[in-house]
Amino acid sequence: MTSEELLQELSDAIISCKKDAVLAAVEKAKSEIPASEIIEKGLAAGMNEVGVxxxxxxxxxxxxxxxxDAMTAGVSLLEAGMPAGDQGKKLGVIVNGTVEGDVHDIGKSIVSTMLQSAGFEVHDIGRDVPIRNFVEKAKETGADMIGLxxxxxxxxxxQKEVIELLKEGGLREKVKVMIGGAPATQAWAEKIGADxxxxNASEAVTRAKELLL
Incomplete structure (x- = not known):
């Protein structure tokens, strides 16, 4: 099989939501394709499609x-075969959650899973999260970024209120802010001073890497 076919098989396995199929596809691909590519272009691509x-x-x-769950299992299988140095190196610490008053969870959970798979330490604090909790969790974990x-x-x-609170607490220079969600836009991000x-989840990983690495 070509690399393209192997990556397609990984993506399809995720979309099938079957852990066994995902593990079998990872097992098949790992001798042919670098682990980072399996995660990004195979598993994460499938997870994005699941979100759509x-x-x-x-x-x-x-x-x-x-x-x-299947994606997490696939990533764990890959990590087990990685050199300890590669495995233990965290790219940065991210606090991620859905703001107060909003009980939508799924997009945010996919973003957390994919950031984790990409090598970030992610503290997912859930949905309907009081604004102050984002800032407190960022302090407690020494976060480099907050995802809202x-x-x-x-x-x-x-989202704007969290940024204001970070400014008040003197943390805005230290903590990057990434926003997302259906009504959010690039223009809104610029308006409220988000970084x-x-x-989508794939873009979240790209943006986090651009800002933190």
Whole structure:
């Protein structure tokens, strides 16, 4: 099989939400393709597609959770074969959550899984998170970045409030802020002074690497 075919098989296995299929595809690909590529272009690509299918109502929450679980298992299998140095090196610490008043969870969870798979230490603090908790968790973990998801127009201001609180606490220079969610845009990110906007989980990983590495 070509690299393209192997990556497609990895992606399809994730979309099938079957852990066995994912592990078998990882096992097959790992002698042919670097681990980072398997994660980014195979597993993560599949996970992004799962997110799209979920948004379109083609897949449901249990499928997404199974796919995320399968992806985590695939990444663990790859990590087991990596040299200890590669494995232990964290790219940065990220606190990720959905702002107060917003109970949407799934997009944010996919972002957390993919950031983790890319080598970041991720503290996912859940959904409907009080604004102050983001800042406190960032202090407690020494975070380099906060990820703020908002899926409703009414909860977008929460993203701005976290940035204001970081400024008040003298932390804004130290902590980058990434925003996302359906109503968020690049223009909104610029307006509130966020460091970046990510449209999907794959972009979130790219932006985090650009800002933190």
């Amino acid at each position: 299918l979920f948004e379109r109502g083609k897949l449901f929450l249990p499928h997404v959770m199974m796919a995320a 998801s908002a899926l409703m127009t009414t909860t977008l201001p929460g 970046c906007y990510a449209e």
